[in-house]
Amino acid sequence: MLLRTYLPAFLLLTAVAAISCKKKNKGTDAPPVVQEEALKFSLAGVEEGAYNQALDSTFTFKVKVDSKMPEKGVITTLNVVSDPAGIGLDQDAVANSTNASFDVTLKHLKELKTYKVTINLISAGNSGNVATPKIFYITNKKPL
Numbered sequence: 001m002l003l004r005t006y007l008p009a010f011l012l013l014t015a016v017a018a019i020s021c022k023k024k025n026k027g028t029d030a031p032p033v034v035q036e037e038a039l040k041f042s043l044a045g046v047e048e049g050a051y052n053q054a055l056d057s058t059f060t061f062k063v064k065v066d067s068k069m070p071e072k073g074v075i076t077t078l079n080v081v082s083d084p085a086g087i088g089l090d091q092d093a094v095a096n097s098t099n100a101s102f103d104v105t106l107k108h109l110k111e112l113k114t115y116k117v118t119i120n121l122i123s124a125g126n127s128g129n130v131a132t133p134k135i136f137y138i139t140n141k142k143p144l
Contacts (some may be wrong), residue, residue: 039074039131040067041121044101051114051137059138060105063119072125073098079118080106083137089115096124109140 045061046052052059065074076094081087094104109115115138123129 036070036123036126036129037068039065039070039121039123039129041065041119041131041134043119043134043136046136046138048134048136051139054106054109054138054140054142056142057109057111057140058105058107059109059140060103062101062103063121065100065121069098069100070123070125070129072123075122075124076102076104077120077122078104078106079120080115083114083116106138109138111140111142114139 042048042064043061044064063076073096075096078091078094080089080091082089089108091107092105104119106115106117117136117138119134121131
């Protein structure tokens with residue numbers, strides 16, 4: 001008699017527990033985020049935070065990704081403005097890269113004008129993985 005009273009309650013609780021533990025995915029769950037190492041990079045060919053010299057209207061420097069390269073690579077953005085006026089100087093877009101080291105070329109540098117250059121790196125696969133921006137200054141001192 002005691003078994004007859006507790007058996008339906010036990011079965012009901014077991015069924016409820018099984019149903020509540022079952023994962024239902026109707027395509028609304030976000031794909032799992034791949035854990036990436038925090039993005040870090042350095043610059044070669046320029047001195048960060050300092051004034052550098054270009055000898056022409058173009059100037060090429062190297063970006064080196066010091067952290068583990070994200071699986072989908074990195075997106076590089078440039079912001080080039082005249083110093084101190086802050087007038088923007090349009091630059092060609094930098095292609096996304098999966099290489100740990102790649103070149104960036106600044107163009108249209110006017111003679112005897114100084115520009116503040118800011119470089120940003122973002123993981124192509126995880127927009128939350130953003131490196132600390134690097135800043136340097138460049139002056140086109142084309143020889144006479």
